[in-house]
Amino acid sequence: MSFEGAVYRPMRWHQEGKGLARRWVYELEKVEPEGGAPTRGYTNPRTPDRQKAVEDFTHRLDLAQSFALFWGAYPRRDQLRLQILYQYDGPGSTAITAGLFLVIGVLQFCLTAALSRATILALAGPAYLILESLYRLYEAKAVGEPAGSLIGYVLRLVIHPPR
Secondary structure, eight states: OEETTEEEEEEEEEEESSGGGOEEEEEEEEOOOOTTOOOOBOOSSOOHHHHHHHHHHHHHHHHHHHTHHHHTTSOHHHHHHHHHHHOOOHHHHHHHHHHHHHHHHHHHHHHHHHHSTTOHHHHHHHHHHHHHHHHHHHIIIIIOOOOOOHHHHHHHTTOOOOO
């Protein structure tokens, strides 16, 4: 590829920073073009349409990564889509939200048992939350896949993850 009259060969790239400080760093090696070899030229600056597309993608990327713990409770298919499109850590976010829900479930179970004389109906909600959280932790830690929560299915009716 050629840039500002010189010919370069891409070696590798990586992402630095997060949010508004994010940037992609490309490492290039300057080469001498072989006799008549075609090169691909890049123009600077971007066209307005391309700039709009990049800004829209960056906004969605920020939403996906900023609310990672929130999306960790969402259905598996949404988490997999976010993983593919926006470098979202599905299993990690699932594990964190499942651990949080597990702690909440255990606290609810203990408080409900102590305060309401442990009726079965009163313990059903905390017991479900504990069992679901244990399953989600297993899926995230042992299998390495994201797992959805019932709470995520309810939240998805109101708030949708970035498209």
